[in-house]
Amino acid sequence: MRQTVTAFEVHDVRFPTSERMDGSDAMHPDPDYSAAYVVLRTRDGAEGHGFVFTIGRGNEVTAAAIEALRPHVIGRPAPRTAQDLAALHRGLTHDSQLRWLGPEKGVTHMAAGAVVNAAWDLAATVAGLPVWEFLATMTPEELVSLVDFRYLTDALTPAEALAILRAAEPGRAERAARLRAEGYPAYTTTPGWLGYDDAKLVRLAKEAVADGFGQIKLKVGADLDDDVRRLRLARDAVGPSVRIAVDANQRWDVPDALRWMAALAPYAPHWIEEPTSPDDILGHAAIRAGQPVKVATGEHTANRVLFKQLLQAGAVDFVQIDAARVAGVNENLAILLLAAKYGVPVCPHAGGVGLCELVQHLAMFDYVAVSGTWEDRVIEYVDHLHEHFTDPAVIDSGRYVAPRAPGFSARMRPESVDAHRYPDGPVWRARRTLTEVTA
Amino acid sequence: MRQTVTAFEVHDVRFPTSERMDGSDAMHPDPDYSAAYVVLRTRDGAEGHGFVFTIGRGNEVTAAAIEALRPHVIGRPAPRTAQDLAALHRGLTHDSQLRWLGPEKGVTHMAAGAVVNAAWDLAATVAGLPVWEFLATMTPEELVSLVDFRYLTDALTPAEALAILRAAEPGRAERAARLRAEGYPAYTTTPGWLGYDDAKLVRLAKEAVADGFGQIKLKVGADLDDDVRRLRLARDAVGPSVRIAVDANQRWDVPDALRWMAALAPYAPHWIEEPTSPDDILGHAAIRAGQPVKVATGEHTANRVLFKQLLQAGAVDFVQIDAARVAGVNENLAILLLAAKYGVPVCPHAGGVGLCELVQHLAMFDYVAVSGTWEDRVIEYVDHLHEHFTDPAVIDSGRYVAPRAPGFSARMRPESVDAHRYPDGPVWRARRTLTEVTA
Incomplete structure (x- = not known):
């Protein structure tokens, strides 16, 4: 019933x-x-x-x-x-x-x-x-039926999607077992927020390596001298074998990105993330072609049509899906299939509130049933706000542990929702009172 | 003060x-x-x-x-x-x-x-x-200062924008006088809505020509046989010298657009508008390259970064600005300057509620101070809902009459706002009552 x-x-x-x-x-x-x-x-x-x-x-x-x-x-x-x-x-x-x-x-x-x-x-x-x-x-047929192919068929047809999924079908059980045993590779952005001072950056970068992460990420883009210094400090802290990605959060025009990345390239960043507007397909392609560091984007890419073009234009080395910007699992499935068609690794964006919890499911599904590999793939991890979820993402030795609880790990604790309700929850009421007292 | x-x-x-x-x-x-x-x-x-x-x-x-x-x-x-x-x-x-x-x-x-x-x-x-x-x-300096050049400088620098505006400065007064005397060329979409039957289409198409319009527009994209028949009827109604644009309102994938336009091309449509997703720069470029009809788009183009790419990619023959989708006059000024840089005519989208009223100002400014021409340019006109504005757009012999009242022609009559307030204005209350009575 x-x-x-x-x-x-x-x-x-x-x-x-x-x-x-x-x-x-x-x-x-x-x-x-x-x-x-x-x-x-x-x-x-x-x-x-x-x-x-x-x-x-x-x-x-x-x-x-x-x-x-x-x-x-x-x-x-x-x-x-x-x-x-x-x-x-x-x-x-x-x-x-x-x-x-x-x-x-x-x-x-x-x-x-x-x-x-x-x-x-x-x-x-x-x-x-x-x-x-x-x-x-x-x-595979059910999965293909979930995808809205409108505006995609010049790059990916339902028949091509079906072929990708059928090719990955034989190894599903084996990969699921391996995933449960080993977890999925992660990287951490916790050390690299732009508002942190140098000492905090170095301390957190070393902690990340000690915790087993093979990749960290630094925010850049506000001041070139600062960025060179911070990237050098981070490189000294983690050594040559740990990957350091950098993330400009859309700060630059194309000429800025080329100039900036030429200055940062000697410190061997693993990728430059969001170098310019998330809408600028041709700009990303120009940046990828014009400097030596690999290009990643996607957390602000509005929909599958823009992802399609990033791939058609050869504009990115890594596709960064976000679990909560496009129209949910269905559209992310379309994007995973597009990335598989073009052979570009998917490295999900996470952090924020609950994004780690959600996106781990999509990356793990990709490994089991779409791309069939975690080679060159890694899910972002940020150690914030997980305590508010009933089934929080768990990291062990730099890897996401595969969730076992039913559902999408999306449930916030009811007491967290109540406390942080805006503008009337106690956390916000207390802040308003404080402001009124000190004003 | x-x-x-x-x-x-x-x-x-x-x-x-x-x-x-x-x-x-x-x-x-x-x-x-x-x-x-x-x-x-x-x-x-x-x-x-x-x-x-x-x-x-x-x-x-x-x-x-x-x-x-x-x-x-x-x-x-x-x-x-x-x-x-x-x-x-x-x-x-x-x-x-x-x-x-x-x-x-x-x-x-x-x-x-x-x-x-x-x-x-x-x-x-x-x-x-x-x-x-x-x-x-x-x-020109003030106009350039209005533009946010972020993400544009790989296609248009402030210096280039200044040069465009300075080049158009000498003829401003003469063109303004001509505009006041002659008005700005318009076309009408009134005959071509998809929900109208053939008799209404033919009648309204003939009326449009009698009213002095040199161009009409038909909605297409739901059914190819219907579209061929409607375009043929319209062509018979207006004769060979009146332009007929067609508008698919984003209905097609790239392969659909190529097939459909091959079938409509014998009736010599002036342009195909919104053949596919407004986000699909590369798709528009492929459609423009793959069939003989000129391509127009822009009413749903989200911002100047996407317009920039439409121009960089050679994806459009006409740029259709909309007065109320991007961030107002300032961003439309950026788009007018980009179009001028690439030599592509701007033919504004209008209709809806108040879009004719707003966008006429932008096209007229473009004529006076940016592109300096109305050659190949035409503003859409739809004869709906103008009675709700205090300074409605006026058409005379197929041309927009230059507004003389101060402001943006944007003011709705207070009684219209009150009557149509949702959900509580009398127009909507009456409809709810009717629904309840007939239910």
């Missing part, structure tokens, strides 16, 4: 992270990590949790965009199968009036992603499997 | 246009033309009006995004000069937390555009000039 979705709850949850410069970069000096959070419920108590990650102001706009999707979900059967999840994804992204607000980009698209991901959490939970494994139980 | 902005009002205004299929196309069968509408006021009674055009559901999300910008405007000096308007534009588009929600795309970017445009309406009104003329009184 199919259950109906009887509740659709939307919460504005914010953490005052800007107070400690956690998460600071060249374009976002003062983020308050936040989630526009949605919970679906059925009468028999099944739940699905999903969210958009934001960095503070505007989280209420994103919550309003999730709210606008309520009629697509409430009172309808709870999705359980690939067919259900495909239909929900298409309904949310092709609403004939809402699509004008994107199309398929920005707040409304991220909101669709939150609801799609909540539906995956619900369906996987009901199936008793973590999302990565739930996906890996689906046939 | 500088006035302060003392009121920032946001209204959700919707028109039930879906009831008559006005505005229906292959991707948007049932639009309710709407505006997320903002009014700025100073204590001495100066006003600035701006809006985002949407097609119904989600207008409340856009209104929430405008609301999120209130702290950037309220209690601050009302912008009057190029310097003020440059600072406001940068403040709105570079808010360090809000930019995560785009960056520079979707609902939050359109909201910034509404507020920027409201500020232009206010400043031009205070100056006693229509916006096109207000812009045309600024020096």
